[in-house]
Amino acid sequence: MAEKREMRRGLGRGLSALMSDVDVRPAEAEADTTPRTPDRMIPIEKLFPNKDQPRRTFTPDQLNELAESIRVKGIIQPIIVRPRPGSEGEFEIVAGERRWRAAQMAQLHEVPALVREFDDIEVLEVAIIENIQRADLNSIEEAAGYKQLMNRFGHTQEKIAEALGKSRSHIANLLRLLNLPESVQTMVVEGQLTAGHARTLVTAENPEEVAKEIVRRRLSVRQAEQLAKPQPQKEQSPSRTSLAGSEKDADTRALEGDLSAAVGMKVAIQNQPGQENGKLTISYRTFEELDKLCAILSAAR
Known part of the structure; x- marks a missing residue:
């Protein structure tokens, strides 16, 4: 029993327990919202960003808007911090970096904070939870956050979905976006493509070219689906035709x-027409990915 408790601790205190520490009401909430009482006021210069912050993009216009709100109303919702390891009197931001940045723009000298004794695992978990619940992350950042929770802490898609009040299909669909080329992911981060557009590219044969065409022609998601749909080849050798068969059905694409x-x-499934056998192909881009695949297959034995 003691061993089991220790193993659970190794995965952090659990999403449900951590969420009780994260109040996700926006900092610019209405005046009738009851603010949480901060543990203390901390000088701006004593606070430092979390290097594992899942949010990488801070839009200047949104920061300016938040800074103006803070000038008028102050910071209603305290940020969450922990003592900075190895630096007495300094603190690391666990959740609320955007408020901290905006507070500097508003020329505040100190900010309200809740001080918590989180370990490194819990710091990342809370940062991801807080950003996801606030809807502050773009689709790629959100997917990367889910991936970190799964890879580093052993959380399953089902566990994440249940704890965050999202469907498993939402989690799975976002994770698929991480299989897109980096250039396409950048288009999503920069707002050139929506998550809906990006999902249509996951099974496209040439996602980068299709993505550029979607942006150039300003296509809707429905139009993007038609553009990204695999085109039937006019001529194929008998062996090629027998392996590829007709266009993949929705179940096969979902399984991929x-x-x-x-x-x-990237995973591709090719079924023999009218038969139960076929071929499954897993494509890796680096030797590190190959090593990771070998580890996954070894662990499943």
Whole structure:
């Protein structure tokens, strides 16, 4: 029993327990919202960002808007911090970096904070939870956050979905976006493509070219689906035709997506027409990904 408790601790205190420490009401909430009482006021210069912060993009316009709100109302919702390891009197931001940045723009000298004794695992968990619940992350950052929770802490898609009040299909669909080329992911981060557009590209044969065409022509998601749909080849050798068969059905494409999300690599399934046998192909881009795949397969034995 003691060993089991120790193993659970190794995965952090659990999402449900951590969420009780994260109040996700926006900092610019209405005046009638009852604010949480901070543990203390901490000078701006004593606070430092969390290097594992899942949010990488801070839009200047949104920061300016928040800074103006803070000038008028102050910071209603305290940020969450922990003592900075190895630096007495300094603190690391666990959740609320955007408020901290905006507070500097508003020329505040100190900010309200809740001080918590989190370990490194809990710091990342809380940072991801807080950002996801606030809807502050773009789709790629959100997917990367889910991937970190799964890879580093052993959380399953089902556990994440239940704890965050989201469907498993939402989690799985976002994870599939991480299989897209980096250039396409950048388009999503920069707002050139929506998550809906990006999902249509997961099974596309040439996602980068299709993505550029979607942006150039300003296509809707429905139009993007038609553009990304695999085109039937006019001529194929008998052996090629027998292996590829007709266009893949929705169940096969969904299974490819689920497997891709599970291993973090592109997966292709080819069925023999009218038979139960076929071929499954996993594509890796680096030797590190190959090593990861070998580890996954070894652990499953």
